[in-house]
Amino acid sequence: xxxxxxxxxxxxxxxxxxxxxxxxxxxxxxxxxxxxxxxxxxxxxxxxxxxxxxxxxxxxxxxxxxxxxxxxxxxxxxxxxxxxxxxxxxxxxxxxxxxxxxxxxxxxxxxxxxxxxxxxxxxxxxxxxxxxxxxxxxxxxxxxxxxxxxxxxxxxxxxxxxxxxxxxxxxxxxxxxxxxxxxxxxxxxxxxxxxxxxxxxxxxxxxxxxxxxxxxxxxxxxxxxxxxxxxxxxxxxxxxxxxxxxxxxxxxxxxxxxxxxxxxxxxxxxxxxxxxxxxxxxxxxxxxxxxxxxxxxxxxxxxxxxxxxxxxxxxxxxxxxxxxxxxxxxxxxxxxxxxxx
Amino acid sequence: xxxxxxxxxxxxxxxxxxxxxxxxxxxxxxxxxxxxxxxxxxxxxxxxxxxxxxxxxxxxxxxxxxxxxxxxxxxxxxxxxxxxxxxxxxxxxxxxxxxxxxxxxxxxxxxxxxxxxxxxxxxxxxxxxxxxxxxxxxxxxxxxxxxxxxxxxx
Numbered sequence: 001x002x003x004x005x006x007x008x009x010x011x012x013x014x015x016x017x018x019x020x021x022x023x024x025x026x027x028x029x030x031x032x033x034x035x036x037x038x039x040x041x042x043x044x045x046x047x048x049x050x051x052x053x054x055x056x057x058x059x060x061x062x063x064x065x066x067x068x069x070x071x072x073x074x075x076x077x078x079x080x081x082x083x084x085x086x087x088x089x090x091x092x093x094x095x096x097x098x099x100x101x102x103x104x105x106x107x108x109x110x111x112x113x114x115x116x117x118x119x120x121x122x123x124x125x126x127x128x129x130x131x132x133x134x135x136x137x138x139x140x141x142x143x144x145x146x147x148x149x150x151x152x153x154x155x156x157x158x159x160x161x162x163x164x165x166x167x168x169x170x171x172x173x174x175x176x177x178x179x180x181x182x183x184x185x186x187x188x189x190x191x192x193x194x195x196x197x198x199x200x201x202x203x204x205x206x207x208x209x210x211x212x213x214x215x216x217x218x219x220x221x222x223x224x225x226x227x228x229x230x231x232x233x234x235x236x237x238x239x240x241x242x243x244x245x246x247x248x249x250x251x252x253x254x255x256x257x258x259x260x261x262x263x264x265x266x267x268x269x270x271x272x273x274x275x276x277x278x279x280x281x282x283x284x285x286x287x288x289x290x291x292x293x294x295x296x297x298x299x300x301x302x303x304x305x306x307x308x309x310x311x312x313x314x315x316x317x318x319x320x321x322x323x324x325x326x327x328x329x330x331x332x333x334x335x336x337x338x339x340x341x
Numbered sequence: 342x343x344x345x346x347x348x349x350x351x352x353x354x355x356x357x358x359x360x361x362x363x364x365x366x367x368x369x370x371x372x373x374x375x376x377x378x379x380x381x382x383x384x385x386x387x388x389x390x391x392x393x394x395x396x397x398x399x400x401x402x403x404x405x406x407x408x409x410x411x412x413x414x415x416x417x418x419x420x421x422x423x424x425x426x427x428x429x430x431x432x433x434x435x436x437x438x439x440x441x442x443x444x445x446x447x448x449x450x451x452x453x454x455x456x457x458x459x460x461x462x463x464x465x466x467x468x469x470x471x472x473x474x475x476x477x478x479x480x481x482x483x484x485x486x487x488x489x490x491x492x493x494x495x
Contacts, residue, residue: 051456151453153420154470155429155436155445157372160365194353204360243360250359251352277365 002126007220009188016122016183017337019132019173020071023291024063025283026141026167032268037291039066045142045167056085056092056140056167059283061099063169064136067290071173078102079130082121084113085138085282086165088147092138102134111202111235112189112311113137114286115330118172119186122332127176138169139281148199148316161201163237163280166267170286172294178337181297185333187217191313193326199312199319202327203240203277206310209327210236211247214308215254217331225257228333229302232293234285234309235264237278263288263309285309297334304335372433379432383439387412409440416444421452446470 003011023038030041040062046055060083068075082105085092090106097104109116114137121133142152144165150156174183192212196205210233218224225231236244245256263285264278289307296302308331314323390411394404416439419425425445429436436442450469454462468475 053456146453150470151449153423153426153445153452154449155426155442157367157430157433160367194349194356196357201364204357204364208356239363239365242363243356246359247356251356 002128003123003186006185007187007216009190010185010217010220011119011123011187012185012221013122013183015126015176016174017177017179018181018183018294018334019073019175019179020067021170021172021290021294022063022067022070023168023170023287024059024066025169025287025291026059028141028273029166029168029267029279029287032273034267034288034292037295038287039063039070039291042167045140052140052142052146053087053091056087056138056143056169057096059140059167060085060092060096060136060138060169063138063171063290064096064100064134067134067136067171067173071175073132073173075100075102077132078134080105080121080124080133081136082107082117082124082133083136083138083171084108084117086110086113086144086147092140092143093136109189109328109330110311110313111139111280111282111284112309112328112330113282114170114289115234115307115309115332116188116311118174118183118307118332119188119330121172121174122183122186125174125176129176131176133174134171135174136169136171137282137286139165139167139283141165141167141281144281158276159200161198161203161239161277163202163235163264163277164268164273164275165281166279166284166287168267168281168283168287170283170288170290172290180337181294181334182337183332184335185217185221187213187220187331189213189328189330191326191328193324195324197319197322197324199314199325201239201277202280202312202325203236203243205312205314205325206327206329207236207240207243207247209329210240210244210308210310211252213329213331214256214306215248215252217306217308217333218254221333225254225259228259228304228306230259230261230293230305231256232261232263232266232288232305232307233329234262234288234307234311235278235280236262236310237264237276237280238270239277240310241265266292297336300336302336304333306331306333308332375431376433376435378435379428380435380439383412383436383441386415387439412440413444416441417448420445420448443471443474446474
């Protein structure tokens with residue numbers, strides 16, 4: 001490992017450059033405000049497949065293929081694939097591995113799986129190898145609904161705090177050779193559980209984890225919030241962003257400022273698309289970063305951003321048994337090469 | 342919860358107090374109104390069907406059974422067409438509680454779990470939603486029957 005430990009769980013990464021990214025999404029996500037930033041927008045949720053699980057695998061495969069094609073690389077160039085999804089036993093990530101046949105690290109942090117995979121990938125990749133690491137995460141609205149909630153056609157009212165699992169996948173190709181955008185530091189989150197129990201209000205459970213990780217990342221790097229053009233959390237949504245900003249201000253004594261954004265908030269038009277609190281799912285942060293955030297990093301609107309995706313680590317079983325919801329956030333900071341501190 | 346969390350107890354309490362204060366609330370008046378409208382429309386439809394059967398010659402309560410059958414059929418049809426979940430999204434309990442909602446709770450898993458096969462998919466999962474209704478419906482009927490018997494009314 002070429003990364004240097006600079007805090008309890010923070011590492012400065014030396015040779016983790018982004019060669020390309022790709023994002024493929026479902027129809028609803030394509031109709032959202034970020035629609036134009038995605039490489040492929042599906043016309044539907046993949047009804048042509050014999051199951052929606054297969055549709056999610058295909059969406060992930062298409063995203064990975066697109067990232068490699070954009071970077072003019074072949075699968076045989078990939079030394080390591082790292083990724084995760086929301087399905088039990090990671091059946092999107094792992095089953096996709098049957099096709100690409102590259103060494104695979106599958107991991108799970110719910111909706112934070114993407115930054116977890118990025119953090120592992122960025123601290124692993126280097127000139128001594130693995131030199132080319134493909135990081136990806138996916139989610140599908142209908143596979144998540146049936147696993148975590150109810151059958152598609154069952155009528156029920158969603159609460160105002162409920163989030164909408166995105167049909168989306170994002171992939172990032174990390175390489176050891178310099179490119180314009182570099183991953184400069186990562187912080188691995190710890191499990192934070194403040195006792196929230198409502199699975200329809202993941203924002204309350206996840207906001208403390210986001211603030212905890214962001215603070216530890218800033219402390220380790222000796223930076224203030226102002227060092228970043230944008231601090232982007234994952235899947236906190238409208239309500240969770242307010243909670244995180246308030247919590248940071250009152251209990252952690254730093255202001256997340258006006259540059260706070262959130263992937264679940266960015267992905268949809270909250271009112272028009274009836275998504276209540278906003279988007280969620282491993283593919284939400286993955287597609288928002290790979291499509292939208294990376295584009296603005298590369299083209300110069302931003303020089304430096306921090307992405308802290310959050311995950312609610314509950315299962316349907318733990319929820320039914322009355323357990324509270326543990327949450328985690330993993331943070332990754334990016335800068336345009338040459339502008340890094 | 343671990344020592345870390347216990348040490349933070351006041352901070353956590355303040356956090357939850359704030360979250361409870363600003364958490365978006367369900368629109369109760371709006372929801373109650375639409376539950377009344379949607380539930381009322383379904384009831385009106387049922388009453389209309391009952392009158393229809395009575396006009397056709399079925400007397401009094403004998404029209405109730407075919408009415409239920411027609412409503413269950415309509416609930417299943419609307420579920421299959423992908424409309425019933427929208428009705429409940431608007432009407433809440435007004436759409437869930439009538440017998441059409443029961444049909445929805447049966448047909449939705451039947452459609453959903455086809456991919457897992459007819460035995461362990463549809464067969465095993467068909468009652469995952471309607472099961473609690475049946476279990477506690479029958480249990481309540483049993484208890485009420487026992488009370489009725491005990492009071493010597495039966």
